[in-house]
Amino acid sequence: MHSPSSPDVKPLAIVPSPEHDAAANSVLGKVRLILEAFGPDDESLGLSEIVRRTGVAKASVHRLAQELLQWGLLERRGSEYWLGMRLFEIGQRVPRQRILREAARPFMEDLYQATGETIHLAVLDGLEVIYLEKVSGHGQVSRPSRVAGRMPLHCTATGKALLAFGPAALFGDVVATPLARVTPRTVTAPKLLAQEIQQARKAGYAVEREQTRVGYLSVAIPLTGATGTMVAALSVTAPTFRADVNKYVGLLSMVSRRITKSIMAADGGRT
């Protein structure tokens, strides 16, 4: 918003993207910019920092922040703004995660007890997986996954399960753009990926070895809803040296059937 040149002036907004300005002349657009100014690891932001990141006029940010404060979407301590509890509350109402999560949760607990390894529940969102739930033990903070975090489809076991058993058109969309190399062993060639998908389709589950993180592998299985279409993926992630793929496959497939039943019982047939 602030123009280039002029050496002393603050260096423009973080996002000078083209559609940025287009979004900014609607109230909702500004609110979006404000809320999304908080990155996944930001705890709190000062008003001026928000102004800098969003490019919205200070007076506007201030006014909207007051309104968001009143709603509870933002909170305030001193002169720092925090994302507010009400956001968490509303977020938990989202049915696509709530129903699946409530159904899968106890079974994920079982899987964790049986394996001692990290268990993930993921769904497709856009061209990425998004993790709905994660059950794990101590000392595994450095794993790149996180509840509500996103990962590419082509390098995760859950992603490959979604590619293999989810919407048919998905694969084409994914390989339309270059596949990111996450580790040295990440598959970036569409042909190879297609083979892996095919293999997963035959086996009934998907595996990923050190393609997301060196030293770890994951096994994932699809979950189907009442309509018979795939709605989510469930995975076990373990260090390669102690991983027992066959065991995981057995446990996952057993649990998968039970969760499907549980979903059908709890829910009318949506999800």
Place this chain on the structure above:
Amino acid sequence: MHSPSSPDVKPLAIVPSPEHDAAANSVLGKVRLILEAFGPDDESLGLSEIVRRTGVAKASVHRLAQELLQWGLLERRGSEYWLGMRLFEIGQRVPRQRILREAARPFMEDLYQATGETIHLAVLDGLEVIYLEKVSGHGQVSRPSRVAGRMPLHCTATGKALLAFGPAALFGDVVATPLARVTPRTVTAPKLLAQEIQQARKAGYAVEREQTRVGYLSVAIPLTGATGTMVAALSVTAPTFRADVNKYVGLLSMVSRRITKSIMAADGGRT
């Protein structure tokens, strides 16, 4: 849903509250009404249903819904609107829950493995507890608690822990309005409640016997942040017939110290 009298005209909004109209003439106010039209158990709503619940003009709801759709706060299947995944995503960024949750999570797992009973993590929000996390096994769907759900302070173990070890002014605010009787054994007399709080303060933990749900008891312990002030409560809930309060107290107090350390290590000193 349709009100009495006047057979043909629609009966105005469900909520004809005084501040309702005040909120409605701001864009954000309308958006709030729209998002909050989705109750905790609603899966999806049609446009007209939203209009009915919010009292906002149909054209406005339609326009705003389009914008929310584009943002991802709403999703759409057929002509039904659902709360969207992006809400879940943003909600998980809220630091007050994220930091605590990430720190407490593995320990809650330990507690569940050690007891086989339901484990809750709760914080104070307004004059209620709000559950940040819940770890439990199968077949306990009927428990009134739910992640991001709210419960009164005076009838829950976590609530009493917050009353005993949290802000000093809290007790006065809570007893300022009549205490709801949730079960026959719920304490509704302020004096009795004060005694229980005092007892909890002495013991270092809070107990609730069949005051939230007949046949169940809970034991809760406070969690303190880096500054030494109380920030959350952790509890075990079990059927009375097999509950072992002393065991729970021992486990909780051990875990409590570790979590506090973990919070201090992970976080600068906020929360």
Place this chain on the structure above:
DNA sequence: GGGCCCGTTCCGCTCAGCGAGACAGGGCCG
């Protein structure tokens, strides 16, 4: 003191947002 950046407030302009109303489609009933 003087510069700097902070959060807050003011105020007149104007365009985003408004909502009554028209419209198209679909399901139900007589």
Place this chain on the structure above:
DNA sequence: CGGCCCTGTCTCGCTGAGCGGAACGGGCCC
């Protein structure tokens, strides 16, 4: 079949909610 009612969608002219440049007061550091 036509009439009715309830959907979701779209148009269009009016207007006040929202806008943002600018000014203000306070805290911090040089």
